[in-house]
Amino acid sequence: MSKDKIKICEDLADIMPPEYQDLVEDATYGDQDRGWKDVGSSKELIEQHSLCAGCPESIAFRYVLASLPAPEDTVFVGSTGCTSLVFPHVAVQNIHSLFGNQNAIASGLHRALKVRFPDKVKDVVVLAGDGATVDIGLDMTLQSWFRQEKFTTICFDNELYANTGGQESGLMQKGFVSKMAPVGKLFDKVRLAEIARESGCHYVACLTVSKPNRVEKALKNAILVAREFGPTFIQLYTPCILEIGKQSMEGLDEMKDAESIGGRFVYKEYATDDVKKFLKEKDEEAKARKKEKKSAKA
Amino acid sequence: MSQYKVQPGPEAFLSPSAASMGIVLPDPGEAHIEGTIVPEEEAFEEAARKFLAAKVPTIFPGPLVLWHWNENAAKQATAIRKLANAIPARLIPMADYRPKYPKIDPEVEINPNHPNLTIWHNKIDVCIFVGVHCHQANLALKIIRGGTNCYTMAMCAQAGHEDACLSFRDASVEKIERLTAAVLKLKSEGVESQAEEFTQIKLNRQGRIA
Numbered sequence: 098m099s100k101d102k103i104k105i106c107e108d109l110a111d112i113m114p115p116e117y118q119d120l121v122e123d124a125t126y127g128d129q130d131r132g133w134k135d136v137g138s139s140k141e142l143i144e145q146h147s148l149c150a151g152c153p154e155s156i157a158f159r160y161v162l163a164s165l166p167a168p169e170d171t172v173f174v175g176s177t178g179c180t181s182l183v184f185p186h187v188a189v190q191n192i193h194s195l196f197g198n199q200n201a202i203a204s205g206l207h208r209a210l211k212v213r214f215p216d217k218v219k220d221v222v223v224l225a226g227d228g229a230t231v232d233i234g235l236d237m238t239l240q241s242w243f244r245q246e247k248f249t250t251i252c253f254d255n256e257l258y259a260n261t262g263g264q265e266s267g268l269m270q271k272g273f274v275s276k277m278a279p280v281g282k283l284f285d286k287v288r289l290a291e292i293a294r295e296s297g298c299h300y301v302a303c304l305t306v307s308k309p310n311r312v313e314k315a316l317k318n319a320i321l322v323a324r325e326f327g328p329t330f331i332q333l334y335t336p337c338i339l340e341i342g343k344q345s346m347e348g349l350d351e352m353k354d355a356e357s358i359g360g361r362f363v364y365k366e367y368a369t370d371d372v373k374k375f376l377k378e379k380d381e382e383a384k385a386r387k388k389e390k391k392s393a394k395a
Numbered sequence: 396m397s398q399y400k401v402q403p404g405p406e407a408f409l410s411p412s413a414a415s416m417g418i419v420l421p422d423p424g425e426a427h428i429e430g431t432i433v434p435e436e437e438a439f440e441e442a443a444r445k446f447l448a449a450k451v452p453t454i455f456p457g458p459l460v461l462w463h464w465n466e467n468a469a470k471q472a473t474a475i476r477k478l479a480n481a482i483p484a485r486l487i488p489m490a491d492y493r494p495k496y497p498k499i500d501p502e503v504e505i506n507p508n509h510p511n512l513t514i515w516h517n518k519i520d521v522c523i524f525v526g527v528h529c530h531q532a533n534l535a536l537k538i539i540r541g542g543t544n545c546y547t548m549a550m551c552a553q554a555g556h557e558d559a560c561l562s563f564r565d566a567s568v569e570k571i572e573r574l575t576a577a578v579l580k581l582k583s584e585g586v587e588s589q590a591e592e593f594t595q596i597k598l599n600r601q602g603r604i605a
């Protein structure tokens with residue numbers, strides 16, 4: 098799919114329900130500076146979702162989808178879990194992989210896209226739960242990083258296996274008791290961000306989704322760096338309110354607690370020196386575009 | 396064993412796939428009617444007859460002809476509009492395959508995961524799928540055969556659909572035009588459309604305008 102292909106055939110345009118007409122007229126395809134601020138003012142690439150009411154994964158999806166620099170040239174690779182319930186509703190190409198295989202699938206896909214579209218930038222983005230990323234799929238996750246595959250891995254970390262009723266995951270915190278892990282976890286939460294850095298990721302960020310601007314920045318950084326340098330990783334805390342016994346409205350407070358001083362999700366970012374320099378240049382370019390847009394408007 | 400016939404349902408909650416009942420796909424230049432392989436010409440006439448005899452004949456264009464992803468898609472869309480005008484038939488789009496239950500508006504759209512809702516709501520008795528990817532068409536055709544009494548047809552771009560009551564293969568602009576010509580020929584011979592009065596639905600970004 099390329100930008101100029103997102104059109105409706107003229108002779109059948111007036112039988113298309115409004116949501117598709119909106120998608121063509123009002124979605125932010127083709128604008129590399131799109132971001133979370135478009136949520137609510139333009140057609141989103143996700144509207145309905147099938148997660149629990151108030152699940153922070155749903156808002157995380159909105160920010161991620163709103164911030165992709167080129168949704169029309171992006172392919173997501175997902176894995177089984179609560180996140181996979183959302184992909185059928187998303188207006189971006191996506192592939193569902195067998196649980197844990199997501200980074201292997203993404204490696205092959207990225208290579209295939211390079212052969213098929215040698216002159217185009219195609220972004221491959223893995224988006225999977227913590228169970229898929231760090232437990233059952235850890236081998237595939239790490240091997241793709243060792244091999245320096247040029248795509249972004251996003252982990253929606255809710256610190257357990259939510260979709261199957263709350264089993265212990267590698268990213269669960271020590272001592273935590275869940276419905277299907279009544280003894281309490283005996284080991285520490287796996288330090289996945291540090292493992293990612295040591296395994297060859299050129300950009301790593303670990304944060305909650307309480308602040309949309311941070312999610313946008315981390316996602317854009319990760320995708321831009323993956324295009325040029327190699328693997329990148331983002332870990333987003335998206336607490337499973339159902340399994341930790343919170344109400345629909347309490348997800349945000351939970352994330353704010355977890356990111357406050359001394360918490361498990363204090364904002365963390367790692368980047369190599371080359372990447373830092375590159376991101377600074379990209380920032381300057383974005384600022385210049387913004388300025389240009391502003392003066393064009395005036 | 397007598398040959399299985401791919402006929403309108405309601406057949407069963409889980410109707411068998413026609414392939415598992417021994418129905419095979421037509422070769423190039425052929426089509427099938429209820430599972431029997433026939434020369435394509437015969438199927439054009441039968442499809443035209445079915446359309447003209449129907450109370451609520453309906454065309455379901457899918458993503459391959461709704462979205463302007465190449466010039467051929469646009470040409471097929473034009474041919475489909477002409478076919479709809481010639482019959483006359485309703486046009487109800489299957490714009491994508493996301494499960495939309497329960498938010499679907501069955502009056503103006505159809506979804507492969509619950510196509511029966513659109514068939515029931517509009518009392519559609521004869522329909523044709525065109526421009527729907529095979530796996531989604533197969534799913535929808537089986538659900539329709541399972542739970543409704545609608546006669547299904549498929550204008551398939553690949554090898555045809557055994558789960559439709561009548562299927563063409565290798566769909567093209569030319570084949571859609573041949574179907575239109577078959578309808579016009581029957582009409583010129585005095586066969587009248589039995590379609591109930593309707594106005595073609597028109598939508599803009601605010602909703603229905605006709």
Ligand SMILES: Cc1ncc(C[n+]2csc(CCOP(=O)(O)OP(=O)(O)O)c2C)c(N)n1
Nearest residue numbers: 177178179196226227228229257258259260
């Ligand atoms: C190969 C395989 N093993 C096990 C499962 C069962 N299964 C489905 S979802 C899931 C847990 C998902 O946990 P996580 O990746 O953390 O995602 P969440 O649901 O928490 O968002 C498991 C184990 C499966 N679908 N496939």
Ligand code: SF4
Nearest residue numbers: 148149152179259337
């Ligand atoms: S089970 Fe948990 S992670 Fe899954 S949708 Fe519900 S609140 Fe979200």
Ligand SMILES: [Mg+2]
Nearest residue numbers: 226227257259
């Ligand atoms: Mg999880």
